[in-house]
Amino acid sequence: MTAQPVELLREMSSRALAMGDVEGMWPAAWFGQRAGIEDAPAVEAVWLDYGELRDGMESLEPSCSTTIRGCADVAVLTNDDRGRAAHHRSASRGVRASNIRRTISPDVLCEAGCPCQRTGGGFAGDHPAVPLKSHLVDDRIAVIGVPGAPFGSSMHVVTADRVVVRNISLYLDELQQTSMPVLTPDRRAPLRPTVRQLRILHLMTYGLTDEKIASELTVTSRTVRNDVNALYTMFDVHSRFELGVAYTRWMAGH
Template sequence: MLQALGLNARTENVYRALLAEPDGGVERIAAALHLTEAQVREALDELLELTLLRPAADSRTPRAVSPEVGLTRLLARNQSQLLFRQQQLESARTAIAAFSAEYTDRRPEDEMVLRLDSLDAVRDRLEELAATAREECLSLMPGGAVRPDHLHAGTHPDQLALERGVAVRSIFQDSFRNDPGTLRHARWLADLGGSIRTVPLLPIRLVIVDRSIALVPSDPDGRRRGALELHGAALVQPLCALFDELWRSGADFGRPAPRDDQDLTGSERALLHLLGHGHTDESAGRKLGLSLRTVRRMMKELMNRLGAESRFQAGARAARNDWLRP
């Protein structure tokens, strides 16, 4: 109970024994607490160091200082040490900011785009941004499954930011609910205090920090693992507007995907829209983060609902029913 003041359980029990029986002596205390005499003497030394005992003139056993005096004094001492430590940490925080500005911010003031040429560089930059973010970290996570390297790259920065009180909001595609690994990651993030919503389709992988810095893939097709770091309102604010619009239209994580007034989920409507614009089942599946098997199953169910015997007929009836709007 008093560990915060520097007393372990054994030392606290010896202190209580001395308060209850001031003339008990080492032997009786050891017997009562099932300790060795050496353990009792060790506890007595600790209590003397904490000024919870004072030597007694007429006894070999020191006298216990009353809790009102001894523990209150010990609490005040710990509070003073804590305040001093907080002042040291604030000084260290200022020094870290100055150090970082001197050695890590090498971006010319007029340079709006920086290139991060490897996954390691992206990970390092994400950690730096999470450690310095002040208000919020926003992200778009397209695709169905989050690959293990992406989970590893994102987990630590998210946790670091949340532990510092920074808001973390992420948008996944609806299809992530079908992937156990991505689902575990989302639940982990939500349990830490992150906010998650889902939408049927996301245009790009994106990270925004404090609405002033954005990271986007240097190669949207995924052939390279680098990123571009964007600065300046002209580049970052449109991406913030994109995130805000997707967030408003998203479904809260943990709830079933909502259906519209025509009883279509967002994924079903997005699939119809993509197929209607010439995408194959394979390319539509890639954009939605769905397997080819899932795409074909969804399309078969939609054809049944439309009473269509062919895809052409399904497309005509979907258009007549206004199912092809985005």
């Protein structure tokens, strides 16, 4: 090997934090291999397909005590009964979860009554750019989906390297801060904004006008104004400024 795997993971995580392109950084000869990688310094495990990823994340779940955060192009861990069961177990212990995808389909959103909704511990978001697939357990174990795997396959490297973990933590923070919220827990019934209203609220925090929001969401300005008026009533406010403050507090669980 010309470089240690952890060195490449550090470089990839640093480039992802800057929203740079990480494609082609992982040597093609390393795909599908454990030998020479799993026994390399700072590498805890190598998972060679999505089945191993699922098994591996489930093996980490019992020891997780605070957060499980992740980002990927598509959802692969929470769209069936097994994935939801693991999420319920961790959420019941107070573990906070966040998921960021380029597009989140309805089948991966938590159902009513999920423990994470009672604790305000869930976040799901759409983000237009997810350069590096990753999971972070308790801000101490990083699971990196190395880019460039052959079609239909995957490869994930698990590491507790402090540089990689720090980079991935900052990277996930940045993604969440700039994500479009898709579902937020039911923290203050009867506040139940629709998905479109959540998107409007999110865009309003960036100072976009009704017209620009309408263009972004491909709806009419009248539709946006109607939703904003409905949000005024829902949050019991009378101005965009008050709505922004109320939304920020609601998102924070207050």
